[in-house]
Amino acid sequence: MDDLQYGKRNKRGDWQPNDAIGIAPLFVFPPQPLKFIKWLPGYIFPWNVLFLALAAIFWFYLTPDVETLKTLAPGWIAYLFVRNSLLVIFLYGLLELRLYIRRGQGAHFKYNAKWPSEQPSDAFMFRSQNIDNIVRTFASGVPIWTAYEVFGLWSYANGWGLWGTFAEHPYWFAFLILVLPIYHEFHFYCIHRLIHTPLLYKWVHSVHHNSVNPSPWSSLSMHPVEHLLYFSDSLIHLIVPSHPLLFLYNLQITGTGAVVGHIGFDKIEVGSQSAFDTHAYAHYLHHKHFEVNYADGTTALDKLFGTWHDGTAEAEARFQARYQEKVARMNSK
Numbered sequence: 001m002d003d004l005q006y007g008k009r010n011k012r013g014d015w016q017p018n019d020a021i022g023i024a025p026l027f028v029f030p031p032q033p034l035k036f037i038k039w040l041p042g043y044i045f046p047w048n049v050l051f052l053a054l055a056a057i058f059w060f061y062l063t064p065d066v067e068t069l070k071t072l073a074p075g076w077i078a079y080l081f082v083r084n085s086l087l088v089i090f091l092y093g094l095l096e097l098r099l100y101i102r103r104g105q106g107a108h109f110k111y112n113a114k115w116p117s118e119q120p121s122d123a124f125m126f127r128s129q130n131i132d133n134i135v136r137t138f139a140s141g142v143p144i145w146t147a148y149e150v151f152g153l154w155s156y157a158n159g160w161g162l163w164g165t166f167a168e169h170p171y172w173f174a175f176l177i178l179v180l181p182i183y184h185e186f187h188f189y190c191i192h193r194l195i196h197t198p199l200l201y202k203w204v205h206s207v208h209h210n211s212v213n214p215s216p217w218s219s220l221s222m223h224p225v226e227h228l229l230y231f232s233d234s235l236i237h238l239i240v241p242s243h244p245l246l247f248l249y250n251l252q253i254t255g256t257g258a259v260v261g262h263i264g265f266d267k268i269e270v271g272s273q274s275a276f277d278t279h280a281y282a283h284y285l286h287h288k289h290f291e292v293n294y295a296d297g298t299t300a301l302d303k304l305f306g307t308w309h310d311g312t313a314e315a316e317a318r319f320q321a322r323y324q325e326k327v328a329r330m331n332s333k
């Protein structure tokens, strides 16, 4: 595919889309029903439908029965950890293999012209972004994800919470399926603003930002405190009527779904003539500029608080000016 039909490349070779990234037409007044209908398919496909399908497969085929879940035991906890790890290895590994190791589409639609493997840095263990990212993913990312999952399933098996069936709450559960990704983004925006405060940034969140040029393995490369906060959105299922399948769907959106913002490519080519959108640009800009796009534009919170960078030259100029002002302020102190 000719990526220059969809965007442009600067002197350094970095590619960027022609179109501004849109804010979801959800929290707008007056309502925009036509825009909403146009926006909906991209919200559902491919990612959220994939996460729902994975949650269903996990719940129906790859989760121990309720009797087993009633009692905490190392066997089934280790099983969940291995099952989650294998999914991450498969999905992140597949993207890494296709886009970064075999470079199956070269630099088509690639935001940053450089490849992380060619940028060794002292910020990383063994000076390697990939090694550092992978160690953090499996040493604390997947274990903390699994710990939340164990807690939720154990609570369900013992009847702690407002757990119900699809027959009891058909409308509410359908509503949850639609809004959980938005809720996740809202929660992420809040904890993300929190860990950008100076002390927490220095001690916690800077670990994630070491990957200035993120690739799939950067997705869950975080400090354990950030993992604890990041996965805590799943606790909502203990206080609202829910079902374990929806709880696992939430964990998929949060865990597996972290990869969406860290693909590093705007589109993934399928064959020679087609491609699907990754929706990764908003978060790529966050890794590049740090103080923009604390969320991905589904909730409009960045717009509300003046931190929305839509990828256009005007936004770039505005944030550059803001950054220069900040530097001048710091120098004058």
Ligand SMILES: [Zn+2]
Residues within 6 Å of the ligand: 208, 214, 219, 261, 262, 283, 287
């Ligand atoms: Zn990130």
Ligand SMILES: [Zn+2]
Residues within 6 Å of the ligand: 192, 196, 205, 209, 286, 290
């Ligand atoms: Zn950040």
